[in-house]
Amino acid sequence: MGMDLTTAVRVFLKQMVYDRGFPFRPDLDPFYSPKNQEALKVSIAQLNAGEVLSKTLDELQGMANEF
Numbered sequence: 001m002g003m004d005l006t007t008a009v010r011v012f013l014k015q016m017v018y019d020r021g022f023p024f025r026p027d028l029d030p031f032y033s034p035k036n037q038e039a040l041k042v043s044i045a046q047l048n049a050g051e052v053l054s055k056t057l058d059e060l061q062g063m064a065n066e067f
Contacts, residue, residue, distance in 0.1 A: 003011070015023040030036060046052070055063075 001008075012023065
């Protein structure tokens, strides 16, 4: 954004005063959720066992549209 660290911190602190809190919602990365970590372990075990499932890009996009 073209600003030095001092300016960035000053902008951040001013915004905190204005918002009376963080100017963003702190959140945990869902990648590290227990449910996702378990799914990753299952996927890795399947890959290691040779149980590989392949999909085309069109199939994956179709699956994404279902959600």
